[in-house]
Amino acid sequence: MSDVIHNLSMEEKISELEGKIDYLEAKVHALESKNPVLEMQHVEKHFGGVHAIDNFSVKIEQGQIHGLIGPNGAGKTTIFNNITGIYAPDSGKIIFMGEDITGSSPHRVAQLGIGRTFQNIRLFSNLSVLENVVIASGMDATYNLPQAIFHSEKYKKREKMLNDKAMNLLEIVGLQDKANERANSLPYGHQRKLEIARAMALDPKLLLLDEPAAGMNADESLELVDFVRQIRDHFKITILMIEHHMDVVSNLCDYCTVLNFGKTLAVGTPTEVKNNPDVIRAYLGGNE
Amino acid sequence: MIEAFNNINNAVCGFLHINPYIQGVVVLVCINVIAILGMAVLTGFTRLFSFGNAGFMAIGAYCAAILIVRHNFNFLIAMVIGAALAGFVAFLLGSLTLKLKGDYFLITCLGFGECVRVLLNYFKKFSGGSAGFPGIPSYSSMLFSVICAILAFFIAWRFIHSKYGRNLTSIRENEVAAEAVGINAFRYKRLSFTFSAVYAGWAGALYAGYMMYVVPTNFALNKSIELITTTVIGGLGSLTGSVLGALLVTLLPEVFRSLSNYRMLIYGFAVVLIIMFRPNGLYGYKEFSLKRLINRLKGGKAKTGKEAA
Amino acid sequence: MFLQQLITGISIGGIYALLATGYSLIYSLLDFSNWAHGEFAMLGAYFAIVFANMVGLPFMLAALLGVCGGALISFLCEKLVYRHIRSTGAPNMFLMIGAMGLSTIFQQVANLVFTGQYRSFKFKLPVSTIEIAGAYLGVLDLISLVLTAVILVFLIYLINKTKFGLNVRAIACNAGAARVLGVRVDRSIASVFLLAGSLAGVAGILYGMKYNVFPTMGNIGLKAFVASVVGGLGSVPGAIVGSLLLGVLETFVSGYISSSLRDFFSFALLIVLLLVKPSGLFGVDVQDKA
Numbered sequence: 044m045s046d047v048i049h050n051l052s053m054e055e056k057i058s059e060l061e062g063k064i065d066y067l068e069a070k071v072h073a074l075e076s077k078n079p080v081l082e083m084q085h086v087e088k089h090f091g092g093v094h095a096i097d098n099f100s101v102k103i104e105q106g107q108i109h110g111l112i113g114p115n116g117a118g119k120t121t122i123f124n125n126i127t128g129i130y131a132p133d134s135g136k137i138i139f140m141g142e143d144i145t146g147s148s149p150h151r152v153a154q155l156g157i158g159r160t161f162q163n164i165r166l167f168s169n170l171s172v173l174e175n176v177v178i179a180s181g182m183d184a185t186y187n188l189p190q191a192i193f194h195s196e197k198y199k200k201r202e203k204m205l206n207d208k209a210m211n212l213l214e215i216v217g218l219q220d221k222a223n224e225r226a227n228s229l230p231y232g233h234q235r236k237l238e239i240a241r242a243m244a245l246d247p248k249l250l251l252l253d254e255p256a257a258g259m260n261a262d263e264s265l266e267l268v269d270f271v272r273q274i275r276d277h278f279k280i281t282i283l284m285i286e287h288h289m290d291v292v293s294n295l296c297d298y299c300t301v302l303n304f305g306k307t308l309a310v311g312t313p314t315e316v317k318n319n320p321d322v323i324r325a326y327l328g329g330n331e
Numbered sequence: 332m333i334e335a336f337n338n339i340n341n342a343v344c345g346f347l348h349i350n351p352y353i354q355g356v357v358v359l360v361c362i363n364v365i366a367i368l369g370m371a372v373l374t375g376f377t378r379l380f381s382f383g384n385a386g387f388m389a390i391g392a393y394c395a396a397i398l399i400v401r402h403n404f405n406f407l408i409a410m411v412i413g414a415a416l417a418g419f420v421a422f423l424l425g426s427l428t429l430k431l432k433g434d435y436f437l438i439t440c441l442g443f444g445e446c447v448r449v450l451l452n453y454f455k456k457f458s459g460g461s462a463g464f465p466g467i468p469s470y471s472s473m474l475f476s477v478i479c480a481i482l483a484f485f486i487a488w489r490f491i492h493s494k495y496g497r498n499l500t501s502i503r504e505n506e507v508a509a510e511a512v513g514i515n516a517f518r519y520k521r522l523s524f525t526f527s528a529v530y531a532g533w534a535g536a537l538y539a540g541y542m543m544y545v546v547p548t549n550f551a552l553n554k555s556i557e558l559i560t561t562t563v564i565g566g567l568g569s570l571t572g573s574v575l576g577a578l579l580v581t582l583l584p585e586v587f588r589s590l591s592n593y594r595m596l597i598y599g600f601a602v603v604l605i606i607m608f609r610p611n612g613l614y615g616y617k618e619f620s621l622k623r624l625i626n627r628l629k630g631g632k633a634k635t636g637k638e639a640a
Numbered sequence: 641m642f643l644q645q646l647i648t649g650i651s652i653g654g655i656y657a658l659l660a661t662g663y664s665l666i667y668s669l670l671d672f673s674n675w676a677h678g679e680f681a682m683l684g685a686y687f688a689i690v691f692a693n694m695v696g697l698p699f700m701l702a703a704l705l706g707v708c709g710g711a712l713i714s715f716l717c718e719k720l721v722y723r724h725i726r727s728t729g730a731p732n733m734f735l736m737i738g739a740m741g742l743s744t745i746f747q748q749v750a751n752l753v754f755t756g757q758y759r760s761f762k763f764k765l766p767v768s769t770i771e772i773a774g775a776y777l778g779v780l781d782l783i784s785l786v787l788t789a790v791i792l793v794f795l796i797y798l799i800n801k802t803k804f805g806l807n808v809r810a811i812a813c814n815a816g817a818a819r820v821l822g823v824r825v826d827r828s829i830a831s832v833f834l835l836a837g838s839l840a841g842v843a844g845i846l847y848g849m850k851y852n853v854f855p856t857m858g859n860i861g862l863k864a865f866v867a868s869v870v871g872g873l874g875s876v877p878g879a880i881v882g883s884l885l886l887g888v889l890e891t892f893v894s895g896y897i898s899s900s901l902r903d904f905f906s907f908a909l910l911i912v913l914l915l916v917k918p919s920g921l922f923g924v925d926v927q928d929k930a
Contacts, residue, residue: 127511149510159511167504169568178501179512184494191493192486198493205494245513380733428911431918433733434673438869439914441862442907449904552862556740563737596748602741603721610730 055200069140078141079104080249080281081126086135088118088125088305095121097305099135103249103298108275108282110292110299110313114325118305119285120162123251127159128152140248154182158242159251162285164234168227172218172237175226176209179244183208209244215277216240216270232263236270243278250274252284256291268294293317301325333406333470340472354473355541356585361480362471362537363561363577368487369530370562371573376496377523378503378567379429380437383444384531385554387417389451389547391532392539393458396467406470410536417532418525425524429517444555451547463546471540479537483530487570490526499523500568531558560602566612576612643775645895646888651781651850653887654788658843659864660871660879661795662836668812668874669829672732675739676717677840678861679746684710684841685848685857686750689759699763707841714837717742718830743858750855758852784846791842792880798835799876808832812874863890866910872923881921885909 079102088096096118103109111119124130126137131146138144144152153159167175183205186198213219216236221229226237235255242250255271256264268291275282286292292299293313301308301322309319316322344354366388373379394413398404404412428439451458458464490496501509502516510516539545557580565576584594605612659677666674688706691697697705717739725738765783769776799805807828810818819825844853847860864879867886871878886906893905914920 129507148515149507150513150515153511153513161508161511165505165508165511167501167508169504170500174497178497178509178514181494181498182513186494188490188495191495192489194489202493241512378731378733380736427915431914434667434873435869435914435918435920438865439911442866442910446904446907449901449907453898453900453904560737560740563734592752593748595744596752599741599744599748603738603745606730606734606738606741607721607724607728610725610728610734 052196052200080107080140081283082136082138083122083126084136084138086122086125086132086137088121088130088132094305096125096132099302099305099307101300101307101310103281103283105281106275106279107297108271108284108295110296111283111285111302112287112289112292112299112316113302113308116304117302119302120253121305122302123159123253123283123285126152126251127157153245153247156245156248157251158245158247158249160235160238160242160253160255162253162257164231164238166226166234166238166241168225170226171223172226172229173206173209173213173222175237176212176241176244177205179241180205180208182245212240212243231258232266235259235267239270239274243274248280250280250282252282252286254285254287256286256288261290264288264291265294267291271295289313289317333468336470336475337472340474343474349473356582357473358471358476358537358541360578360581361476362534362541363581364480364574365483365537366531366534366558367561367565367573367577368483368570369527369534370558371565371567371570372487372491372496372499372530373523373527374559374562375567375569375573376491376503377499377520379520379523380433380559381440381524381527382437382552382555382559383440383442383447384527384558385550385552386440386444386447387421387528387531388535388538388554389447389545389550390417390420391535392545392550393451393464393535394532395536396464396539396545397458399468399470400464400466406468406540410533410540413536414529414532417535418529421525421528422521425521429520429524441552441555444550444552448547448551458547461547463544465544467539467543467545469540469543471537476537476541479533483533484570484574487530491570495519495522503568560598564602564605564612569612572612641775641895643773644777645891647777647781647785649888649891650884651778651785651788651887652891653884654785654792655843655846655850656860656864656867656887657792657880657883658788658839658846659861660867660883661792661876662839663861663864664868664871664874664876664879665799665808665832665836667868668876669808669815669832670722670726670732670735672735673739673865673873674836675736675861675865676743676746676858677739677836677864678858679743680710680714680717680837680840681844681847681860682750682853682855682858683713683746683844684837685844685853686754686759687841688845689761689848689853693759693762699761703845706845707838710839710841710844711834711837713746714833714840715830718833723826743861747855747858754855756855758854759848760852761849763849780850784850787842787846791839795835795839796876804828804831863906866906869920870910870913872920875920875922878920878922 081101081103083099083101086096086099087094099122101109111122113119121130125132128144128147128149128151136143136145139155139157142155144155147155167178170178184201186195186201190198210219210222213222216239218233218237218240221233226234229237239252239255252271256267259267271282271284272295274280284296296313298311299313299316300310301316301319303325308325309316309322311319366384370384373381391413394416395406395409398409398412399406424443428436431439452461454460498509498514498519501512501514502519506516535550538549561576561580562573564579565574566572584591587594587597590597659681663674663677666672684706687709688702691705692699692702695702721738721742722735725735765779767779769778799808807818807823810821810823811825811828815825843860844857847857863886864883867882868879869882870885871880871882889909890902890906894902897905
């Protein structure tokens with residue numbers, strides 16, 4: 044992000060730096076107060092008579108890659124949807140970077156710094172790869188309507204900044220050559236990467252990955268593992284991911300939470316969890 | 332001031348040998364283009380379907396007419412107020428109805444359009460009722476209308492090719508994903524709706540200045556339906572396609588004057604055939620590009636963009 | 641006076657219901673609003689007119705043929721147009737636009753063939769009003785009311801108690817699953833169109849008997865659409881309730897307030913209702929799995 048600053052005027056450089064200082068202060072504060080990045084407290088969600096999430100609590104620390112595993116229908120995606128505001132929990136609290144985001148709307152949650160991918164990849168199919176990422180950087184496009192219509196200096200600078208930032212991200216994930224291709228013309232694995240790149244355009248502090256290795260074979264899954272780890276290391280973010288592939292979980296996750304029927308079955312490192320008798324009985328027996 | 336504009340128009344048209352009949356056709360084309368551009372933003376780029384934009388045209392038309400005839404407003408100011416009022420009403424209506432699912436939203440727009448028509452018919456003292464509102468000065472000269480149309484296109488183009496247009500298309504492509512990247516879908520949909528209403532009001536005000544007389548039936552459900560089907564025929568997701576669609580829909584009846592009895596029948600067939608065999612319309616998702624046209628003519632690599640919506 | 645208005649209102653509501661139920665059935669199956677539905681009624685009425693007035697058949701036979709005509713047109717629209725549009729994977733709105741095109745075509749054809757002249761059935765009821773409880777009630781209204789009630793009861797039985805109805809409801813829930821479980825989806829859809837078309841035909845003939853037959857009478861389809869939305873798109877009981885509500889409201893507004901404001905009140909009711917109950921009275925809020 045620092046390489047695009049030299050395109051702006053002095054004023055804007057100053058305001059950009061001020062923004063960065065705020066961000067760093069918050070990070071330092073978070074680290075100092077040892078606030079977990081994400082904390083869910085006794086979250087409950089039911090649909091009709093079904094308890095999709097039952098008294099779910101978790102604490103995820105800065106820099107962790109935390110896995111959320113469990114059989115289909117265990118409530119994992121529902122948890123994601125509660126965090127990102129698609130549903131509001133029936134009770135309980137969700138705290139992000141010290142701020143209570145329970146029941147906030149999805150766009151607000153995204154603006155606060157939580158990015159996510161979806162189980163069934165949700166790209167802007169008919170738009171180009173580049174546009175997909177540019178759209179996600181929309182928060183940097185701080186010009187208003189008249190400025191957009193008359194192509195004021197601010198508009199031009201911001202648009203260039205958006206494009207540069209998006210290309211940067213595409214380079215990091217290795218998709219820069221496909222920038223002008225239509226998003227749904229990419230092979231599946233690349234669409235996944237694009238979805239992740241797009242989520243990263245939000246400058247998120249927390250990234251939610253919903254079954255990122257779904258539909259991938261063993262080789263692709265390995266590649267994905269490296270990719271996710273690189274993302275975490277490069278951007279210094281925290282990752283919460285839903286996964287079925289146990290080898291992905293073992294290789295990647297620092298900790299994981301096992302869910303069954305909306306209830307937490309076990310929490311711990313992948314090794315601990317793999318050896319937990321309850322878990323073995325409920326889940327790991329018939330996994331692919 | 333109207334006289335001054337009209338004099339300039341007559342001078343230019345005289346110089347270019349454009350007779351009044353053709354001038355009239357051009358004005359109608361411009362009016363349709365502006366209304367359709369608004370629909371393109373709403374339906375083509377945001378995928379919201381409204382069956383009530385004729386109601387916004389009526390608001391623009393009657394507002395401008397009443398301000399000019401009864402209160403001696405300058406016609407430019409009256410037009411701006413008319414379009415702004417239409418936009419304001421859309422803003423209010425959209426705030427209430429945009430939370431509804433697609434089919435339901437569509438029908439509230441339909442209801443709105445009909446309500447406007449019924450109310451205009453009913454409050455005779457205000458609007459002239461079903462007999463119409465006469466005596467509007469003729470300010471929609473060809474030159475002025477063309478300037479309006481070009482301006483409308485310019486603004487719409489800039490709008491679409493900025494974050495505004497991008498965010499709207501992202502909502503169209505995948506609303507859940509759009510929200511997940513920080514876009515407030517509701518606010519943007521409302522913006523899109525308001526934009527289409529402002530343009531409809533603008534077109535309506537121009538219409539009033541052309542016909543010099545407005546009747547509520549000018550802005551009935553048929554008009555709203557015509558706006559939508561023309562937008563679809565022109566191609567959803569393309570501004571130039573919409574302009575082309577507007578051109579076609581206005582010009583073809585003039586060209587096939589002798590078949591005027593069959594005009595609507597042909598139109599109906601055109602809609603059905605296009606939807607069946609070329610649902611992306613004339614342009615669908617692509618804007619007209621001189622480069623591409625030249626490439627195609629040269630027999631070079633043509634980039635075709637046929638995809639199912 | 642009140643009773644008279646009520647009977648008229650319920651009777652016109654019944655006619656709307658015949659349209660709205662077919663409309664809702666199609667919506668629940670295919671998730672699209674059949675804009676040409678009113679034209680099915682119009683064409684059914686014209687068929688009956690042709691057979692009754694021009695060919696000279698006895699009225700009941702002509703009416704039956706009219707109903708069949710409505711069913712046939714409906715079936716053809718599905719087979720030739722809608723099915724094709726669906727097969728291109730187009731979004732549902734495109735189906736609706738196709739329907740709008742068809743609606744225009746039908747109206748224009750009727751106009752060209754029959755001209756805009758109002759037609760009425762040569763058949764007349766022997767008694768036109770009867771006196772009940774001091775009020776003069778139209779016999780036609782009463783017959784219409786009873787007939788639509790019988791048909792609707794039969795329809796509800798069909799949907800809830802027969803295998804056909806079960807298939808239809810299964811498809812409405814999840815077409816893919818239904819197909820896998822052995823339901824002949826395309827057959828069922830075609831049958832529903834036949835059914836909806838017949839209902840529309842009856843509605844058209846009843847309407848033609850009360851008022852007149854003319855090319856743009858298909859606009860009652862719009863009322864049926866409103867009624868379906870009020871009742872909750874896709875719900876057959878909702879369509880019936882919505883239609884009765886609309887019919888009664890319209891009649892009372894016409895009678896007691898002003899006939900020119902009639903449509904205003906109908907649409908205002910619609911908008912207010914949707915604000916309070918966004919999916920209509922009996923509609924179900926379906927959420928996409930994220």
